[in-house]
Amino acid sequence: MDWGTELWDQFDDIERHTQWGLDLMEKYVKFVKERTEIEQAYAKQLRNLVKKYLPKRNTREDPESKFCQYQAFLQVVKELNDFAGQREVVAENLMTQICMELSKHVQELKQERKLHFQEGRRAQQQLENSFKQLENSKRKFERDCREAEKAMLAAEKLDQDLNATKADVEKAKQQANLRSHMAEESKNEYASFLQKFNRDQSQFYFLEMPQTFNKLQEMDERRTVRLKEGYGVFSETERQVMPIIGKCLDGMKAAADSVNEKNDSQVLIELHKSGFERPGDVDFEDFSQPINRTSSDS
Amino acid sequence: MDWGTELWDQFDDIERHTQWGLDLMEKYVKFVKERTEIEQAYAKQLRNLVKKYLPKRNTREDPESKFCQYQAFLQVVKELNDFAGQREVVAENLMTQICMELSKHVQELKQERKLHFQEGRRAQQQLENSFKQLENSKRKFERDCREAEKAMLAAEKLDQDLNATKADVEKAKQQANLRSHMAEESKNEYASFLQKFNRDQSQFYFLEMPQTFNKLQEMDERRTVRLKEGYGVFSETERQVMPIIGKCLDGMKAAADSVNEKNDSQVLIELHKSGFERPGDVDFEDFSQPINRTSSDS
Numbered sequence: 001m002d003w004g005t006e007l008w009d010q011f012d013d014i015e016r017h018t019q020w021g022l023d024l025m026e027k028y029v030k031f032v033k034e035r036t037e038i039e040q041a042y043a044k045q046l047r048n049l050v051k052k053y054l055p056k057r058n059t060r061e062d063p064e065s066k067f068c069q070y071q072a073f074l075q076v077v078k079e080l081n082d083f084a085g086q087r088e089v090v091a092e093n094l095m096t097q098i099c100m101e102l103s104k105h106v107q108e109l110k111q112e113r114k115l116h117f118q119e120g121r122r123a124q125q126q127l128e129n130s131f132k133q134l135e136n137s138k139r140k141f142e143r144d145c146r147e148a149e150k151a152m153l154a155a156e157k158l159d160q161d162l163n164a165t166k167a168d169v170e171k172a173k174q175q176a177n178l179r180s181h182m183a184e185e186s187k188n189e190y191a192s193f194l195q196k197f198n199r200d201q202s203q204f205y206f207l208e209m210p211q212t213f214n215k216l217q218e219m220d221e222r223r224t225v226r227l228k229e230g231y232g233v234f235s236e237t238e239r240q241v242m243p244i245i246g247k248c249l250d251g252m253k254a255a256a257d258s259v260n261e262k263n264d265s266q267v268l269i270e271l272h273k274s275g276f277e278r279p280g281d282v283d284f285e286d287f288s289q290p291i292n293r294t295s296s297d298s
Numbered sequence: 299m300d301w302g303t304e305l306w307d308q309f310d311d312i313e314r315h316t317q318w319g320l321d322l323m324e325k326y327v328k329f330v331k332e333r334t335e336i337e338q339a340y341a342k343q344l345r346n347l348v349k350k351y352l353p354k355r356n357t358r359e360d361p362e363s364k365f366c367q368y369q370a371f372l373q374v375v376k377e378l379n380d381f382a383g384q385r386e387v388v389a390e391n392l393m394t395q396i397c398m399e400l401s402k403h404v405q406e407l408k409q410e411r412k413l414h415f416q417e418g419r420r421a422q423q424q425l426e427n428s429f430k431q432l433e434n435s436k437r438k439f440e441r442d443c444r445e446a447e448k449a450m451l452a453a454e455k456l457d458q459d460l461n462a463t464k465a466d467v468e469k470a471k472q473q474a475n476l477r478s479h480m481a482e483e484s485k486n487e488y489a490s491f492l493q494k495f496n497r498d499q500s501q502f503y504f505l506e507m508p509q510t511f512n513k514l515q516e517m518d519e520r521r522t523v524r525l526k527e528g529y530g531v532f533s534e535t536e537r538q539v540m541p542i543i544g545k546c547l548d549g550m551k552a553a554a555d556s557v558n559e560k561n562d563s564q565v566l567i568e569l570h571k572s573g574f575e576r577p578g579d580v581d582f583e584d585f586s587q588p589i590n591r592t593s594s595d596s
Contacts (some may be wrong), residue, residue, distance in 0.1 A: 006567045013570040020362070020584035028371055031557050035378070038347060042340040049336060052331050064318070069522050069549035073326055076529055080333070138583065145585035187586060198579040205576040215561055224367050231374055231554035233546040242540070249533040256529035261522035265515055266411040269304040277505040281496040285436065288485060 002211025003217040004239075011209075014216055018128050021220050025227050027107050032098045032234065039091035046084035053077050063271055066262045075255035079248045086241040086248070093237040098230050107228050109219060116216050123208045127200055134197040142188040144179070145179065151179035301515040302508025309418065309507075311516055316411050317517050323404050330396045330532065337389035344382035351375050363571055365562045373553035374422055377546045384539040384546070391535040405523050408515060416512050421471070421506045428491075428498040435491040439484040449477035512577050 008015055054077055055062075064070050155172040158164045302386045305312055352375055353360075362368050453470040 001567055003562060003563065006571045008576055009572055010570045010573060013566070017566050021367075022370060024371065027351070031347070031371075031375070034347050035344075040341045041343070042336065045336040046333075051490075052332075053325070068526055069319075072324060072526070072529055075324065076532055077329070079533075083400055134580070142583075143587040146587065148586075169542070183586060187584075191582060194580060194582055203579060204581070219560075221559040221563055223561055224460070224557060225575060227367055227397070228554055228557035228559070231370055231557065232551060234374055235377075235550035235554070238543075239547055242544075246535075246540075249536055252533035253530060256526055256533070259522060259526035259528070259529065261423075261519040262484065265301065265519055266299060268311070268315050269299055269301065272308045274303045274307055276307060278306055279499060280501070282432070282492060284489060284492055286485075287440045288446075294584055 002210075002214050004212075004214040007213060008205060008209060010119065011124075014213060018216055018220050022106055022109060022113070025223060025230075027232060028097050028227065029102050029106070032094050032230075036091040036094045036099070038089050039094070043084045043087040043091065046080060046087070048078050048083065050081040066267050067268075068272065069261070069264055072255040072259045075258075076252050079255070082251075085243060089241055090237050091242070094234070097129050097233045097237070102226065102230050109223055112219055116212050116219070120209065120212045121202055122241045123212070127161040127204045128135055130193075130197045130200040134193045137186070137190040137193040141190040144183040144186040148176070148179040148183040151176040158285070163247050200252060234258070244283050301511040302495045302510075305511060306503060306507060309422075312511060313415060315409065316518050318512055319521050320404055320407060322344055323400055323528075326525065326528060327397050327404070330392050330528075334389040334392045334397070336372040337385050341382045341389065344378060344385070347380040348375050348382065358561070362383070363440070364569065367557050367559075370553040370557045373556075374550050377553070379550040380549075381543060384543050385538055386534050392532070395531045395535070399411035400524065400528050403521070407521055410525060411514065414510050418510045420540070421502055422509070424497055425502045428495045432488075432491045432495040435484070435488040439481070439488040442481040442484040446474070447482040449474040456551050499547055534557050 002016060003010075016109050054074065151172075154178040155169070158172040162171075301312060303310075329565075352372065449470075453467070453474040456467050456470040
């Protein structure tokens with residue numbers, strides 16, 4: 001079942017529906033665009049967070065960097081940076097593969113749809129013109145028949161009239177003939193326009209409009225298929241980054257696993273031990289043993 | 299190798315390092331807290347986006363909802379809502395399992411560390427007091443030795459003096475004996491304080507401070523292990539939601555796959571076909587056949 005045969009008299013509904021289809025596609029594009037903006041903001045905030053917590057200068061000389069618990073912290077922060085990078089990839093892919101692609105498609109289809117409906121309206125207009133011509137010729141035929149009838153009755157009446165001159169009768173008969181002839185011509189003209197109109201109408205309803213409606217159906221189905229693909233891409237872009245995000249998480253886990261508390265205790269020892277011995281006992285200083293005796297020693 | 303033996307003379311460095319450890323833990327908590335805020339903002343924006351694109355009222359009666367391409371759109375939007383829900387789960391888990399847990403741990407450790415260093419300072423003070431006592435007793439012993447020396451020399455000199463009375467000589471000898479006796483007492487007191495100090499010093503350097511430093515080492519290693527666990531949770535929370543996010547993506551893909559363009563074309567037909575036949579040919583209206591003849595027919 002196609003639109004050409006089943007919806008032959010639903011020009012307006014087809015017009016509305018095909019517009020609805022384009023609006024739906026634009027609505028989806030807008031939805032995705034807003035999602036990419038959210039994604040980019042998220043990635044940016046994560047990047048800023050990372051920047052805030054990574055050291056500004058080369059820390060290789062900092063004693064802090066000798067502790068694996070600190071290195072692990074830096075590693076976790078760096079992996080978050082890569083994670084943010086993957087969110088940017090998602091945003092970019094959504095933008096190019098959905099927003100840009102489908103927007104382009106919508107613009108193309110808007111033109112195509114416009115052409116089809118213009119065609120349709122033109123055909124409608126032509127049929128209307130054909131109908132007007134038919135109606136005009138019909139009215140003319142009717143009028144000419146009435147006139148012919150009247151002229152004939154007038155001639156007959158005059159023929160029966162005892163007071164009428166033969167000239168008058170002749171004139172009246174000629175008029176009747178003339179009117180009859182005109183009615184005959186109008187009839188032929190009307191018949192001709194009728195034949196033309198019936199042909200035009202048949203062509204319109206059985207060929208032109210079905211073709212136009214079927215082209216619109218094909219166009220709308222094409223649009224629907226593109227939209228379906230667009231829906232698919234929405235989840236695909238997320239799935240594509242999952243393995244790489246998984247690697248970020250692996251990196252974070254490895255950083256956690258690398259933390260060795262005993263190692264860091266040893267690092268502190270290495271950094272700060274003096275190597276000195278602990279003080280031993282203080283000696284007794286015997287002031288009762290004199291250092292020098294004076295002259296009384298002699 | 300432990301701090302008690304290797305870093306026996308590095309009180310300040312141990313104080314600094316244990317503070318550094320607590321600061322690092324607080325820095326990590328702050329980092330994670332800021333991450334959860336970013337995550338919550340992200341989820342909120344996604345939720346708002348979903349709310350914006352889902353219909354406000356029950357659309358079951360809307361003709362729009364009969365088209366599978368539209369239902370698929372709604373389904374994709376709903377799955378994004380669930381996706382946002384998972385981001386909220388991540389934020390919540392990070393907050394409870396890392397921020398709240400580790401903050402509590404830091405507060406406890408701050409108290410514990412404070413007690414240890416108070417202990418250390420008290421022990422240091424006691425040793426200093428013991429040393430002061432030793433120094434005082436030594437100075438007294440020294441002074442008393444000098445006095446005894448002087449008194450003995452004075453007595454000897456008087457003994458040799460021809461002009462001195464026996465009474466003076468006797469007095470001088472008694473004074474010398476007295477001073478000698480006092481010096482002997484000071485010596486014993488000094489010896490006693492020396493013994494005490496050496497005992498205190500040995501206790502300080504070989505027992506008390508090592509114990510305190512080792513407790514601090516154990517405390518710091520305990521903190522490091524908790525920090526290590528905290529690093530692990532950072533990636534774990536993300537991994538935990540991956541399967542459920544996968545289901546959201548499956549849902550989106552199913553929605554995409556459910557789009558059938560031919561089906562929607564038929565829906566339009568069902569909604570709008572009139573069932574009427576297309577117009578047939580228009581008949582010829584022959585006005586040349588009069589409907590009624592007037593009196594001229596008789």
